[in-house]
Amino acid sequence: MALRPEIHHLLTLLKISPEDLLFTDDPPLSTLPKSTRIALVDHNRLEPALRVFFQDANVRAIIDHHEDEGRSPNAKPRIIEKSGSCASLVTNYFKDVFPTNGVVRGELARLGIAAALIDTTNLTNKVTEHDLSAVEFLESVIKGMPVEPGGEKWDRQKFFDGIWDAKNDIDQMPLRDLLRKDWKEWTEDNGKKLGIACIVRDLEWLQSRPNQDSFLQGVKSWAHERGLDLVSVMTTIGQGDEFKRELMVWALKDSIKGTVPAFEEKAQKADLQLQSWRDGGLDLKDGGRKAWRQFNLVASRKQVSPLLRESLREVVVEMEGGRESKV
Incomplete structure (x- = not known):
């Protein structure tokens, strides 16, 4: 987390504890059964650490925006398409099952749009129709959520600027x-x-x-x-x-x-x-x-x-x- 100040900023903004996050060693890969089903996001080939324990057949789903390396052809879904942000592809795939109410609806929307905006520099760089569609959907969700007492109305530029500034706060980093x-x-x-x-x-x-x-x-x-x-x-x-x-x-x-x-x-x-x-x-x-x-x-x-x-x-x-x- 110390390497990703923008993630820390976003979690603080959404009141999410870092302890709620899962990392690659939660649990250790060696403890998982050989039949473990794997979904790859933002890459489409098992990384070396995973290949020690699993094979391409373990990969049951892929959503990615990098060059297709031709692995796991039977994965469903197997979405490998050009987009500025992989988060846009994920958002568009899950639109139909997106939470319809509750606090989690707004939190998920902000998490998704944060990645899409950072990856496309607030829709000014590497933008595709996937990104525009995802951001339009996520903004409609956010704008439809009630504003908490003392809170502020949605301001995409202000939201982006906060994450961008945090991401660039690296002057003291070795x-x-x-x-x-x-x-x-x-x-x-x-x-x-x-x-x-x-x-x-x-x-x-x-x-x-x-x-x-x-x-x-x-x-x-x-x-x-x-x-x-x-x-x-x-x-x-x-x-x-x-x-x-x-x-x-x-x-x-x-x-x-x-x-x-x-x-x-x-x-x-x-x-x-x-x-x-x-x-x-x-x-x-x-x-x-x-x-x-x-x-x-x-x-x-x-x-x-x-x-x-x-x-x-x-x-x-x-x-x-x-x-x-x-x-």
Whole structure:
């Protein structure tokens, strides 16, 4: 919870105790029966920690907005569609069984709309019809709820601003926490492992923080802690016309440093509109690390991660004995 100040803000606003939340170790995965039925939300493939105990057949439902990895084809529902927020897909699926009265109706609506608004920057970025439909429905629920004595009428902008400000209150957070705050990682079938951190500050800020460890050393240390072959940091800052994206990719082993130029080539074909950051200020001469300003502002981690993963799978690596083969 310490990593997610926006969640703490929202729970406080809705008077929900963090003790009421369930986490991945509640209960420990090892104690669950092999027949456990699993629903995947905001991803469509079992993560490594789950694959230790379960198989694709355990997955009975999927609602996600990332690239379809083709797993668990018999899941019902199996909704994998483009949307700014996965919460929008979840909301639209459960509209017909949404609580019709009681305090929980309003609390669920606020929880759902909070995720949709943050993911789409208050419906200004990556917005699809799924998001518009979900927010319209959730707002109708909220506006239909009685205002508590001393309470305020619904104000979407004020509600969003409170969550946004909490999410960006990270100035005192150590780099390791910033990296793992909004973190996703993947282990490919060939055993190669990569991870992407998303941070709501720019690379200049990350490099110039006083009384903090070196940015690059901190990233490298975190990547080694996670056992990664490839690490990436994506940054965002600002809203509206001031919104900006940056991206850094770092191959941590000489054998896969070809992943970086391979990704750059794919990124240009995918129109990510990359431009070298500060004349190569973070780049390695051997090409194993590069940073860019990203002018395609719509392309988030959902669009970048498939390109990185494909590049890592395809890169030519030097095998023992001097041979080369495709990973």
